[in-house]
Amino acid sequence: MSDADSSLFVKLRSNVQLLVLLYVDDMIITGNDETEISSLRNDLALRFDMKNLGEVSCFLGLEVEKTEQGYFMTQQAYARSLLDRFGMREAKTKATPMEPNLKLKKEEGKMLKNPKKYRQLVGSLIYLTITRPEISYSVGVISQFMQEPRVPHLEAAKRILRYIKGSLEYGLLYKKNTKFVLEGFTDADWAGDTNDRHSTSGYCFNVGSAAVSWCSKKQDIVALSSTEAEYVAATMAAQECVWLKRLIKDILHEDEYTVEIKCDNESAIKLALNPVFHARTKHIEVRHHFIREKVLNEEIELTGVRTGAQVADIFTKALVKPKFQSLRKALE
Structure with a gap:
């Protein structure tokens, strides 16, 4: 069983890899060896009443289409x-x-x-x-x-x-033959909620051609500056990044590498890089300095990115149409 996700079961032996994703009474079995997949399916059929629906096309309301480019969800x-x-x-x-x-x-x-x-x-x-x-x-x-x-x-x-x-x-298009590297983007609006003046954090993580994790959530504190709002958002993204790295390691058993998370606030980046830069941030709760530890340990690299024109390019990676037209063109 995967340490990162209790519903994922992984079997690795020599060059054979077998993955089982279980949700209540629905199951996806995949791997790189058809013989092992068939053997597992037969063993489970002896103990449970199972129905083989063939290659996955619909799972919990998610439609999966296999194309020449990859899988479209x-x-x-x-x-x-x-x-x-x-x-x-x-x-x-x-x-x-x-x-x-x-x-x-x-x-x-x-x-x-x-x-x-x-x-x-x-x-x-x-x-x-x-x-x-x-x-x-x-x-x-x-x-x-x-x-x-x-x-x-x-x-x-x-x-x-x-x-x-x-x-x-x-939907989301996961292309074949793309470099399997995790990268993230984080952003926040400052005091965007006019009811309580809380900011909203957002992040998006891509693997290859499309997003695998994203979130938009209102912060539980009132940020005193845009830097603080972005810093809190970066910490939220760092927490998700750590979990994704563990999950990917359970699946692929790859070596550790530094994940790049892009942020558009230079002050927040400097705050994460400089452990002494705290004169104006003493009020920030300790748990929000999680990002600083991960940056100093070189588990995460927080880098700058321009907003504006590049925003559409970022979300184009996360959302595509079957004909692979860009999101920006679709919204024009």
């Missing part, structure tokens, strides 16, 4: 079911999941008579973020109003559905 059927369930199949499409610079307030607008529908919609959208990293931030924003949802909150949630309708074919 999407949730088109699930997205269509959401549009039908919430009466948005004939709605007009939107180019973005959220209106630019939108600031939702907790007590602004009329209360919804039936908040259950709103909660069901948000919960369904959260599951869709498994293959749609570009809606993570928008879904994270509307999920903050589950307790007392109002009309503007519902309108923002429906806009996400309008965006999904116009981008049903979007």
Whole structure:
């Protein structure tokens, strides 16, 4: 059993590699030796009632398509079911999941008579973020109003559905013959939440041609500067990076290497590099200095990256269409 993930089982013997991913009563068996795979499948069939569905095409609502370029993962059927369930199949499409610079307030607008529908919609959208990293931030924003949802909150949630309708074919393409190297990106907005002035952290990790992990989450502290907000976001990314490295090591048994995480705040990078640079950061909680330890131990390299034009290029790696058109062109 993998130390990083209790649902993953790995068998390594000589040049034979066997992987089993188990979720309740659903299972994926893969590896580099067909004989070992068949042997394991037969052994399990003697003890359990099993049904072989062949090469994976759908797993827990995730659709996997094998192409000449690699594997394309999407949730088109699930997205269509959401549009039908919430009466948005004939709605007009939107180019973005959220209106630019939108600031939702907790007590602004009329209360919804039936908040259950709103909660069901948000919960369904959260599951869709498994293959749609570009809606993570928008879904994270509307999920903050589950307790007392109002009309503007519902309108923002429906806009996400309008965006999904116009981008049903979007998904993640994992190309063959690409260099298997983990790299990350982190960012944060400073005091972006007008309700409590908390910042929002975000990160995205790529392996090869597409993203394997991403998150958009509101910070649990009020940052006193953009540097602090970015520093806290970098620590959050570092925690995910450590787990991903362990998981990849369990699967591939590769040697340790330094993972590059890109950040657009030079002050946050210098803070992580310089253990003496603490005059203005004494108030930062100890747990947020996790990134500093990993940088000094050379497990992580925090490097600078420009925002603006390069942002679209970063997310193009995370989200592609089957015809491999860029995200920027799709949104024009």
